[in-house]
Amino acid sequence: MNRRKFLLSSAVAAAGMAVAGKSEIMAFSREKSFNGQVLIPPGLKAGSRVGLVSPAGSVSEKQVLESEANLKNLGLIPVRGKHILEKFGYLAGGDKERAEDINSMFADETIQGLWCTRGGYGCSRMLDYIDFDLVAKNPKLLIGYSDITALNYALFAKAGLISFSGPVGISTFDELSVSSVRQLLFSENKAEGYVIKGGTGTADEYKPMIINPGKAAGRLIGGNLSVLVSLTGTPYEPDYEDAVLFIEEVSEDPYRIDRMLTQLLLAGRLKKLKGIAAGIFTKCVSNEEKSGLSGSFSFREVLTDRLKHLGIPAYYGFGFGHVSNKYTIPFGIRAELDAGEGTLTILENTVK
Incomplete structure (x- = not known):
């Protein structure tokens, strides 16, 4: 995924970010990893409340509405993250703010899963602010692809949590994409043998x-x-x-x-x-x-x-x-x- 396009088009914003974040303290331990136990999250069902988050690139109101429509078509109830529409250069808000939305969704007992609106760039910047102890105590599925790979990696490495590389909120939800999501993410179906x-x-x-x-x-x-x-x-x-x-x-x-x-x-x-x-x-x-x-x-x-x-x-x-x-x-x-x-x-x- 070519990141030079982001840097070339946003040089001024990037310089500002370097100054703003230079003295920040890590919020959570980077050394602790999961104990070898793999955590399989609860599945979704019709009416499940799903946290809609933007952990990487910024999104517009139109894109959030598109994401909400796609989730509603799956029978889900989308719940917007607090910082979903924020913009910080090419990012959907500051690193701490984007991580706060992830942590909040894992902490909220009424939320059954997390769905990322888009990729882009930015997930790796906020990994130090994810509370992986909280994640391990409240395992929930998370789905996205492209830059969301950084979250998939971290969730498994630090908490042992199974997550999913699949369509983001603004993806094209065609027949294959929908059937695959339903087979793997919904508890009414069995993925074994898929x-x-x-x-x-x-x-x-x-x-x-x-x-x-x-x-x-x-x-x-x-x-x-x-x-x-x-x-x-x-x-x-x-x-x-x-x-x-x-x-x-x-x-x-x-x-x-x-x-x-x-x-x-x-x-x-x-x-x-x-x-x-x-x-x-x-x-x-x-x-x-x-x-x-x-x-x-x-x-x-x-x-x-x-x-x-x-x-x-x-x-x-x-x-x-x-x-x-x-x-x-x-x-x-x-x-x-x-x-x-x-x-x-x-x-x-x-x-x-």
Whole structure:
């Protein structure tokens, strides 16, 4: 996910933020992690009250209304976070204010889940202000994707909480997106045995690719590649040991994808994995004029070059990421990847 656009268009605001936040004290411990017990959140049902929050980029009133309409169409009752419409540069309010909305929703006994309005950028900035002890005592589902990957990572690493990489409030809630959300987030349905597939679109970037055939089972961790790479070596990074990593990306030049995967290789993360399930890499094409590089690999060539030598099952083309027809992926739940067949099967229920 290309963040330079944010920085180039908001340089003045960014400078102001650096001054405003330079002496702030961390509100909660960064060292304490969960004790190994995975927390499966209660599921949703018709009439569930769901906290609508903006933990990353700012949103307009129109976008909040769109998010509310999408949740109401699912039979849910959206409840706005206190700071949902605030703006601080390209952020939806200050770091403490956005974290306050997250903490408040977990503390509110009348709220059954949290739904993020959009991604953008900003979740990682507020992680030090999330009360993970509160989260662990009041486990609730949270859903979003793109920059929300930082929250998915932190909730699992610090509290052991299962969360979901799926549509944000302003996403397109088409038939596949809705059916996947209902299957995984609503308690009336059982997620065990649910199969996630590829081939959800007709554009070239949807074309499946078997990097390494074979089967592998493990806990699902992952999300947006650039976001998860940015958390490498932080207290908010979950254990990669024996996991199945799911990744997706948007608007990144192939050399930048190469750089990110190489960082994960050098950090020893990819060598720990059982398998890799890649979603759609949307608009990830070379821009030689912008990069200053002559010649390029395609993103498919980069994925093959950086992943094939690992010798573990790896597949590109699952229907999740920055796409319209979107599967929801449960973060922290066990699943089986069949890279030869292009399937990802959920092995346990995702809510209770």
